[in-house]
Amino acid sequence: MLVDPLLPVGLATPATLVFADRLEHNLASMAAFADATGVALRPHAKTHKCLEIARRQMLLGARGLSVATVGEAEILTSDRSAPSGSEVDDVFVAYPLWPADDLIARLLRLTERVRVTVGADSSEAVERLAPLAGRVRIMVEVDCGLGRSGVTPAEAAPVARAGERIGLEVSGVFTFPGQSYGPGAPARAAAEESAALAEAAAFLTSAGFESVERSGGSSPSARLVQPGALTELRPGVYVFNDAQQVELGVVPMEDVALMVAATVVSRPVPGRIVLDAGSKVLGPDRPPWASGYGRLAEWPDARIVGLWEHHAVVELEGPGPALGELVAVVPNHVCSAVNLVPELLVVDRGLVVERWKVDARAANR
């Protein structure tokens, strides 16, 4: 049976693979960029959800991790066998958390072992955090143009003052420049991010807050951040990259560190093949500007034109891979793909050398 040159032999497909050398390259490259720019790196762990990768990020100088949920924070700070220097001792729930009672209790327990910061975009949410005064810090979320959550820069000060009134330490302001996900959009998104954070920070400074953190960063815009514009960077996808990053021109295909090995199960008509990697392993994500539902690493002209739960329909020129042949598929959105599987197969020099559990899989609360 023929095999894609990237793939180890003998794989049972679909299989979600991490290429160790590419992962190390991506981790080191972002850490070096943050160093050179003088910005603290706080990678978003929702992408990988793996203790193994969190350790590596900490060893490379990350200030701590960003997470989306309290559950991710709990799991990713519970690594009892982390070697010295790789422990995650600082987490930021970079989300406008609604602090229901159970979450307050869990955050309280979490503060017993690590430094905890929580996002907020309303005085109402901040006020519910009162039982955590002196225990957690807050960051006020600002919308820099995405139109998701977050207040306007001018509204950041009232939210921060609500925290101050009840004795919560206010660390600063944060934003997510998700409008970077579009062709030609990353540079403008980085500029909007810097401007909104600067404006919000100025409002906080005027209101008497000192040393205001300015935290931003999406993977497409992260490397476009100017020195001094941000104090903290929170990219997530950069550890693996994906077809979106490649099609946005953020990275070359050679920097994609996670792929799904798939088998050609059907060749119904010339120019079309069907793979056994569907939306339940790749994720169904497809932004309107993407060229398909993912890419084939070694077949640059191929496009996934249809995706069902267990079928990827690929159109390509020429004979293409044969029935039974294995190909490496690059998902559109790697955060979705990782969350769909219990473990990742780590490939080093053509061999599967380890299996990493997706520790915080489905930790949605």
Add this chain to the structure above:
Amino acid sequence: MLVDPLLPVGLATPATLVFADRLEHNLASMAAFADATGVALRPHAKTHKCLEIARRQMLLGARGLSVATVGEAEILTSDRSAPSGSEVDDVFVAYPLWPADDLIARLLRLTERVRVTVGADSSEAVERLAPLAGRVRIMVEVDCGLGRSGVTPAEAAPVARAGERIGLEVSGVFTFPGQSYGPGAPARAAAEESAALAEAAAFLTSAGFESVERSGGSSPSARLVQPGALTELRPGVYVFNDAQQVELGVVPMEDVALMVAATVVSRPVPGRIVLDAGSKVLGPDRPPWASGYGRLAEWPDARIVGLWEHHAVVELEGPGPALGELVAVVPNHVCSAVNLVPELLVVDRGLVVERWKVDARAANR
């Protein structure tokens, strides 16, 4: 805190709920339709992946289950505590399986305890099934217009003969009329399905095959099948339904049996709210014809206009639900939503009465 009238109090969100009465209604209604139409029902279990629901389908007269993978077949036939009459003793892997060696070994073991049928759309795949001659039956996949896998009706006979040559029993032909997923499309899809299966079956009959099964069915087209057109029906989504089925006009919102409870975490500007149910619990599916990324059951005018991993951005008129309020979200594609969570919370008369494990979650091989 205000709560959606559908939702039990005290839920920690996001939570994936199954409404017991609606589930029973949907199961009984499709079983009654199959009875009345004289077609055997073989529900597709990829939607629910739950032993608890498989039992109910068998008790209601299902001939067996359809599955997408050998893994689903193994798990869903391994229910050692199934009450008499609810055991799954017959499975059809309704997929153009590429029979790699490990899958052949697993299928062989599976045939030791249940009746097994496997899909195929090439002579090459059929020939690899030789070690299973006398043990598994095959069904030849035909494309009725979807453009996914499957041969043309005329090509079904050569594939069937490849099976006959090596001693495999050929049960018949099957298709998936997935082109039913479009506004106004279900009726035409049902007609194309019947025509393609009839044509393929005629080719098999001419080639000497007897009692040729004609198996079809998608949830949008299932109830449009005419008596006598099919011998077997394989709908999956009907057990729960979802926003796609509602927006296609297949069922009313009252027949949606699975919803995700979510909390309003942000109200950044008038007319927009943000929920804590994102693509990691709803699934990122959004067909171009859908009105959004899902629906709010009790807020019919609301639309989910943006979806990120942990944010659903909802636009709606009027004041809308308050910060901290819970709402019930109907996913676009319930098969994606179920596969994202380890368990489903079963709601009966307003209370969570049971938790059902998603037994075959991520059983992608």
